[in-house]
Amino acid sequence: MQSWRGCLRSFLLGWTLKFSCSSHFFIAAMQPSTNWHLKENARDHHTSKFSSKELIVRRGQGRVTSLLSLLTTKSLFQQAGEKKCCLFSLKGPKPSKLAKTQATFGISSTVSKESWSAVLQSTSSNSVSISISSPPNAVIGRYKLSVQTTSSGSSSPASLGTFVLLFNPWSSGDDVFMPNKAECEEYVLEEFGIIFAGNKNHINSFGWNFGQFQGDILNICLSMLDRSLNYRQDPATDVSHRNDPKYLGRVLSAMVNANDDQGVLLGNWSGNYEGGKSPSSWTGSGEILQNWKKSGFKPVRYGQCWVFAAVLTTVLRCLGIPTRTITNFSSAHDADGNLRVDEFYDASGNHLDRAADSIWNFHVWNESWFSRSDLDPSYSGWQVLDATPQEESGGIYQCGPASRNAIKEGDVDLDYDCPFVFAEVNADCMYWNYDPATGKKTLMFSKSTVIGQFISTKAVGKDDRVDVTNDYKYEEGSTKERDIFKKARKKLGLEDKFDPTAPTPQEIDQKPDISGKFKVSGPLEVGKDLNLILVLANLQSDAKTVHLNMTAWSTVYTRRPVHEIWKDSISVTLSPKEEKQFPIKISYTEYQQQLTTDNTIQVTALCHVEGGIQVLVQRDITLDNPAIDIQVLGEAKVNKEVDVEVIFTNPIDTEVMDCVLQVEEMPPSCY
Secondary structure (H helix, E strand, C coil): CCCCCEEECCCCCCEEEEEECCHHHHHHCCCCEEECCHHHHHHHCCCCCCCCCCEEEECCCCCCCCCEEEECCCHHHHCCCCCEEEEEEECCCCCCCCCCCEECECEECCCCCCCCEEEEEEECCCCEEEEEECCCCCCCEEEEEEEEEEECCEEEEEEEEEEEEECCCCCCCCCCCCCCHHHHHHHHHCCEEEEEEEECCEEEEEEEECCCCCCCHHHHHHHHHHCCHHHHHCHHHHHHCCCCHHHHHHHHHHHCECCCCCCCEEECCCCCCCCCCCHHHCCEHHHHHHHHHHCCCCCEEEECHHHHHHHHHHHHHHHCCCEEEEEEEEEEECCCCCCEEEEEECCCCCEECCCCCEEEEEEEEEEEEECCCCCCHHHCEEEEECCCCCCCECCECCCCCEEHHHHHHCCCCCCCCHHHHHHHHHCEEEEEEECCCCCCEEEEEEECCCCCEEEEEECCCCCCEEECHHHHCCCCCCHHHHHHHHHHHHHCCCCCCCCCCCCCHHHHHCCCCEEEEEEECCCCECCCCEEEEEEEEECCCCCEEEEEEEEEEEECCCCCEEEEEEEEEEEEEECCCCEEEEEEEECHHHHCCCCCCCCEEEEEEEEEECCCCCEEEEEEEECECCCEEEEEECCCCCCCCCEEEEEECCCCCCCCCCCCCCCCCCCHHHC
């Protein structure tokens, strides 16, 4: 037998391999068998939930695990001589050491924390156990591991198989390291979550099955990376950057939407979902990702913000980046980047859909946890990513990562997309009266405390709502918050820039003579009449005559008006300092056929005060669907069938036809 010298070439982290065959077979065919120690390594690398027979491990694992055993003759690694045996791994196109997509290393006596290394663990008559460790900044993805021998100038490589390397939030050297273990469990391993929706006056929630460990989801997530525009333009460079969570987060925020790259989801906010599924009908990410793959990677129809955010949560958790969904109520969409949103109303009080800016009842995005090597360490931690296609960034529809700390401090000059995210949570609002006939607009009033309310996420380990508003901005209306707003405008060059659309100081300083609000008087449920009370108060010491034009429109959750439901006009006189209440009833029959699947109605009252400025009173209403009651019949036991009774009560006096009961099976870890 020829003499051999051992040398390793690989990417992996804290694991051991074992390979074997007869010496004759090894030299001739180079086909050693491999024991990946799947169970042990899945346990130690927090990958036990993946339903895969492939080795899945996390980079930079601190302790060495017996991971791979190569069964061959003992002399293969023990005899010295001119010939040598090498293990190596390749990932992606044009693998190279410079790009960190290829590594060569020999067997050593100690584990390196900075580079790939291998330690001989044990030997027997027909096997060798080797422990391999990866650096904490290794490129993530699928790798091919091979053994190579050199004899008489010829090279004979043999494949040992493939493995997948993921980010490691349990490793202190990893950019995604999360020191709180309970948060690691929640934001990486938890498969079921709660997403908050509704509006600032009426917050509701619904469950979502992220399913990041289901069937083929990991392969689909890796396919997303290989279908990105970055990969198509320069595959080798793209793969070499996959060690960086901020790079991957940005790429995936683009790939989850389909606007530029035939990504996963096609957005639709029209209210008409023909040719696809209503966004509100999805209950989990697994079906969406599987449908994308089964269709030959054609965009799935349709998604809205919470669906985009939920799918991105699935993908990032699957790859090992701690991620959660965030809901921002009264969320601004600042299309022109001036940190202001403008809304227009006509003389009848109708909300005009004429501005690029808008204020959504709620908007859902993601926060992912990782360090920012490109910024000061103070900007590390939670980073905002948004897969909903709203505005282009870098020429395509992607958003983030924007440091949450940078948003709070008004450092909007930092990468990436900080001005847009800052406006989402802290823009000022301008409400204009617009005359379509003349094109003239008149500022009715402005507010700095409307945007970014009750910013919410799910609690760790339970289904409660946690308010994180104070993590995005200082107390609303405080001197500190206003100073940060001015700082942000100055950084963007808006303080000294002439803006022809800006209100004059005289317009801003105008004070209203009256105030108003809508109060709810009764249940907010689909199928029942909507009862409101308009409360008007005279703020002056003389009487005021007010002419009111009131309207109610069905809307989508972005507050885009869809159908007019109701309107009325009245004139009232308010005595000095007097408050009056006016009951309003909108019957179910009036809104039944006009309601969108978002169950949202916007009610407005435009008050024309004689001798004074106009006052706009508005309220966004979200109606709850009728409740479904689920009762377990008998005793429930693990791994046994159980009967349940589903009770639904029709709330209207009309027969309801073609009802569909939709059920989502939760993973065992959620039971």
